[in-house]
Amino acid sequence: MRLNRGGNRRLNRALYTIALSQAWHHPPAMAYIARRQAEGKSRAEALHCLRHRIARPVFRLLQAGQLESAQAA
Template sequence: MAAMGISTGTIADMLVVLGDNPERIRSEAAFASLCGVCPIPASSGKTSRHRLNRGGNRRANAALYRVALVRMQRHPPTRAYVERRTAEGKSPREIRRCLKRYIAREIFAHLCMRKPPASAEGNAA
């Protein structure tokens, strides 16, 4: 929750997505798919673009959307990112899609990555 824009409600929605066995999610891409923020190719002809996945857990997707909006308004690095992507010609919808995927990656790193067990030597002192 120390990350900008992530509240207890967001964490609760992510824990619901994870369920009682977070080891079943093998990668951040699988977590993004569960949240419905994995990109799907939507190219036609010479145009190469992606769209949002309409599947996945809609509450988790909505939570990521709220975090993205808060960061776009109040987080200086995110605001700089939005300005840079806008200058590249990306639409606000595409920028939000990229931000949601980044936020899902960040949450996955905090919730699903195994932490090394505390050593017994440190507890003996």
């Protein structure tokens, strides 16, 4: 199942900015981009994969925060 690409535009932009910054300055992210490009993906597709990789833990943190606030109420 594919998530809606429209979604929260501000959150998508923030994740894109983080991915772009990591792609330039963070060696593990640079290696991840290179690995994806070696698989035949374009740089834009590799950045999309990196953005998704960054989004997973962020989403888990957001969900955990919602659970905590729901339990406190």
